[in-house]
Amino acid sequence: MQDSSAMFLLHAPEGAAIPLVCDSPHSGVRYPEDFGHAVPRALLRAAEDTHVEALWGEAPKLGATLVEALFPRSYxxxxRTLDDIDPTLLAAPWPTPLAPSEKTRIGSGLVWRTVKNMPIYDRLLPVDEVRQRIARCYQPYHQALAAAVESTHQRFGAVWHLNLHSMPNNAYERLQIKSDRPLADFVLGDRDGTTCEPAFVALVEEYLRGCGYTVARNDPYKGVQLIAKIGQPALQRHSMQIEIRRPIYMDEESRERNANFAAVRNDITGLLKTMAAYFAAQPAWSGSPAAAHS
Known part of the structure; x- marks a missing residue:
């Protein structure tokens, strides 16, 4: 396990490695002293994908790499991309061109403006402060994840990446989307079939449905920056986002694990084992599975 100034942890595979890299970018609960937020910490916690790293915690024991952020996504x-910044948050112009996205419009760009429609700050943020957050948090995490993906691909000739999240029960409302469908227990995002091989997505969906969960694809989450950057199926680089509906494993208000947490974690561990068996059957690796596990 690698510690990078306590901003993220890199859990290396334990034992025989498999071509799977997981990352949990939004489950951090360590709030930096320089955050300077004006809303209560309890309100900010609504932005956390709390406990996601624990739900997938068996991944390294099964041979996968797991990268987890320790700071909160609201910080x-x-x-998000580095140009997805709301200029109205800044005390001075940003030194390079910005391209605010729909996420910024609803208050959750690179630097969040609001949480539950409440302004997070009662001040404008100095450009240097934001740039320091990028240098201390964003760049090291992305470099570590990219290195894990690249080394795994080089070793096996293929890599599968899981971008791990959880979603609030009122996700459609949060995203300002009108829907007559209930939110699924799991949402698999592959940016409409562009970032991951269909067979792997189907494997995950079939397994989860077999456990009794409802599953949707790309509704309402398709995946954003991380899988868009990593997912290149034609190059044997497969990337998928997995969202878990929070009430199935925790209390959204208290953020505490509920009575179903252990069962959901066990199901996810079973999913990881199913993935490992799938990888072992693939002919795409540059070396044989036996050689890869040596």
Whole structure:
């Protein structure tokens, strides 16, 4: 396990490695002293993907790499591009061109403006402060994840990446989307079939449905910066976002694990084992599975 100034942890595979890299960019609960937020910490916690790293915690024991952020997404969102900044948050012009996205419009860009429609700050943020967050948090995390993906691909000739999240029960409302469908227990995002091989997505969906969960694809989450950057199926680089509906494993208000947490974690561990068996059957690796595990 690698510690990078306590901003993220890199859990290396334990034992025989498999071509799977997981990352949990939004489950951090360590709030930096320089955050300077004006809303209560309890309100900010609504932005956390709390406990996601624990739900997938068996991944390293099964041979996968797991990268987890330790700081909260409301401080800096790792699943955004570096130009996805709201200029109205800044005390001075940003030194390079900005391209605010729909996420910024609803208050959750690279630096979040609001949480539950409440302004997070009662001040404008100095440009240097935001740039320091990027240098201390964003760049090291992305570099570590990219290195894990690249080394795994080089070793096996293929890599599968899981971008791990959880979603609030009122996700459609949060995203300002009108829907007559209930939110699924799991949402698999592959940016409409562009970032991951269909067979792997189907494997995950079939397994989860077999456990009794409802599953949707790309509704309402398709995946954002991380899988868009990593997912290149034609190059044997497969990337998928997995969202878990929070009430199935925790209390959204208290953030405490509920009575179903252990069962959901066990199901996810079973999913990881199913993935490992799938990888072992793939002919795409540059070496044989036996050689890869040596």
């Amino acid at each position: 800096l969102d790792l699943n």
